[in-house]
Amino acid sequence: MSTHILRIDCPDRAVLIHAITGVLLRHGLNIIANSEFVDPETRRFFMRTEFAGEVDGEALTSELTASLPEGATIRLARAGNRDIVVMVTREPHCPGELFMRHAFNEMGATIRAVISNHDTLEPLARQFGIPFHHVSHEGRTRSAHETALLDVLESYQPEYIVLAKYMRILSPEFVSRYPERIVNIHHSFLPAFIGANPYRQAFERGVKMIGATAHFVTDYLDEGPIIAQGIIPVDHTHTAAEMAHAGRDVEKIVLARALRLVFEERVFLLGARTVIL
Amino acid sequence: MSTHILRIDCPDRAVLIHAITGVLLRHGLNIIANSEFVDPETRRFFMRTEFAGEVDGEALTSELTASLPEGATIRLARAGNRDIVVMVTREPHCPGELFMRHAFNEMGATIRAVISNHDTLEPLARQFGIPFHHVSHEGRTRSAHETALLDVLESYQPEYIVLAKYMRILSPEFVSRYPERIVNIHHSFLPAFIGANPYRQAFERGVKMIGATAHFVTDYLDEGPIIAQGIIPVDHTHTAAEMAHAGRDVEKIVLARALRLVFEERVFLLGARTVIL
């Protein structure tokens, strides 16, 4: 029997949980796991329900819509592996982590392809049997480059796009094609050290911990809603280069952790924040 | 309007959330926060609901009982400060942490009294205006000592008893008087280093992290269900005494964190484990 995940967010009402579970029961669906959250400031209600059973998605959605207040978002997804495309530049540790998890079926996703503006990681992708597309930005305007990227991307119809140390900024036009569907790993504990070379910035500021932040990509650089963060301690013996080296471990683990949450459809947006159920 | 916390655990059924929220709605109660968990091995269902409104506890409980499967546990508690008694021996850091939080209304509990088998901490308790009872174990059998302790304890009718580095073992008879109501802090990362002098044991084993464990007290020493754990890194420069010193910070913070969970009625037992909602 198939399993699905229902995600609802809407203005809070006293009756919501009772009403939603009632609809699921009437559809003969069996709730496996359920979580809710009401944001105390905005009074917005969030609910994630995993259920088993034969589902008529259209009928379920329409009955739920009728039971919920105006402004409700209802999303239904099958449980299981997502189809994704990974975008990279030259650094191997984050892509390598994802390829390895993919190879041993531990990521909750199938990497359909890798796209890069450099060909550095082509051998690594090929070694794992993953199609690699080199879409160089050289001699192209940003707009022309993004058009070329989109051509490749769209041929795969990915559910999510993962920027695994993709080091070029994507335009708002590009990003708006994939709302809540692009995940980036930034190599700092945001909002500290926005922008280029955060490890050098961290070194010069003399911090005693460095971090990494996985976030959805929105229009503004490094300002997307945060999904997961991690840190590791450093000290005066670390040069900027050694901070970068140490940081790789936390980057790849934080990215993998965030992706797991995203692929299990646990992450909701609440303004600039995320709710994770 | 008053706030209450309803805790239910029972064998899982498809209809439970819908049924329980239905009862609450019929009683005109407004759900503020709700969490559920179904243990996949035992198929036991757990639910914690915070709600506001005028509640007729007896009617609510009886209607819930009628809606739930055999073997359900239903507990209803008002939200707010708990009445507790703290038992100590000679070490000040855990009691001091609790006294300070109590003084500034940050613990979710009112410390009604402190009981100790030594008078070492009497000045500290008095300084915070908390009644202190010195119930010496000297010249008394364990049974006679526990009877004397119980005499004092029962005069306060505490909802919870906190062993804040109380260094004597309590008998099963004593413990059985307060099921799920005695919380202890053990100065190791259980189940490593059960028993006496865990820091010495940790030092000799050459561990690179030391920990603390807050747990409910059951019949068996240091084997009660774990509520919270914490660790801090140590290295070869720490002597056993310095490990103990470093460990105090994690002990007191872990104890305070566990108590917060307990006092907010978030902790359920599931065999030897806890479910925290």
Place this chain on the structure above:
Amino acid sequence: MSTHILRIDCPDRAVLIHAITGVLLRHGLNIIANSEFVDPETRRFFMRTEFAGEVDGEALTSELTASLPEGATIRLARAGNRDIVVMVTREPHCPGELFMRHAFNEMGATIRAVISNHDTLEPLARQFGIPFHHVSHEGRTRSAHETALLDVLESYQPEYIVLAKYMRILSPEFVSRYPERIVNIHHSFLPAFIGANPYRQAFERGVKMIGATAHFVTDYLDEGPIIAQGIIPVDHTHTAAEMAHAGRDVEKIVLARALRLVFEERVFLLGARTVIL
């Protein structure tokens, strides 16, 4: 036999450790612990040596000066408790932590006095038998207020001043009176969330971890060299107020940890960074 701590920093030379240990040996001093560090970028050498024996400080310093390159800093301090003054405003958790450690001789320092621009914490200080000075800023210019603070401070001749959630900015003139001798705790993971209300800022940015930073105070707000940092995880269920509440635990522990390093004379400045030996 008394124990001292020698701290040296100077341009690196191949012969330094050999030369310095030679001087100590000739003075009949017994090295207990020794640490060195050479910064690879600036080629500056740092050394901290704990030694036992009767020391003629002037002769030792002068012989060391003769053995070291131009630009050497030589500092000699007795080991043991420091005399400190604690400055506070209204929040009790950091001062309370220090008072408790002081009371049980766990801080490596004697709190000679507490100074505050409010009288809120006077009862807490008095309860621990620590002199409390209320130096209100109301109706005074900043300059007049600081003069009044300095009058009290100087009467105690503190070796270090600890800002334990002292919520007013000190002028560069004030700070320059106590170079490398004022330690502050900032309630964020610097350099994220500089300035006022960092927990509100953190909440709005949707971070998944909050932190605290202990640093030396220099002329520029929240930009002093970092001594210690710590973090705790938070999630969407934390309101800004709950983040602040959770943050208190990490603030007080990070402050205490930083002070231990400072009081043991382990912290050296290297530009905007610290070297901790």
Place this chain on the structure above:
Amino acid sequence: MSTHILRIDCPDRAVLIHAITGVLLRHGLNIIANSEFVDPETRRFFMRTEFAGEVDGEALTSELTASLPEGATIRLARAGNRDIVVMVTREPHCPGELFMRHAFNEMGATIRAVISNHDTLEPLARQFGIPFHHVSHEGRTRSAHETALLDVLESYQPEYIVLAKYMRILSPEFVSRYPERIVNIHHSFLPAFIGANPYRQAFERGVKMIGATAHFVTDYLDEGPIIAQGIIPVDHTHTAAEMAHAGRDVEKIVLARALRLVFEERVFLLGARTVIL
């Protein structure tokens, strides 16, 4: 100019650092980094010195021996990549982590070969161009199996052997061939959950954190000196299988971190403990 690492441990004397640095100076060697530690219980002195220059190893060692007390251990190693062999069984995450670091020159070692009692990971090793030897234990006594393993091992003359989730116990005879040269990763926070299936044990005990321990292998199962440990939080929602899954991330990172320390010749034994300089 080549770089070497000198490791000395011996009974403590006042003059040691001065004497040792004197020998290095006389040999025209330039100290890059230096660390010492004296264990307060055993009064044993440990020193690790990185130096640059043309070294006559025999002359240096003999002059050092003459300057040091009886019972000194002096070890000299070139800095740089170690030659290692990795032993695995069927789990890919730890070997995969090492292969990836090896491929991108981030491990401080060259993996000369992989040996396994199963052929499961042969494709992964081959994909990275690393020789793979399948030495099955089936139909062989333990002794015969170990002889076959040793035949392969000795053909590579490895400086270190890494057990990257090698799931068979090695005999004391085998282990004694490689003293302080076999590193294992154990999937628990030792000494909790010694032996088989630690995640199941951890699950049943209801711990709130799971860990991993990298240690030298000695005669006694899971009792070798600990090099590094790490933990991650878990809760009641983790099944035993999910704990195992979550634990993989900490296992592989802890193993990689321990290996870095070992390959940089930073780890000394002190009875059952390690000193890490």
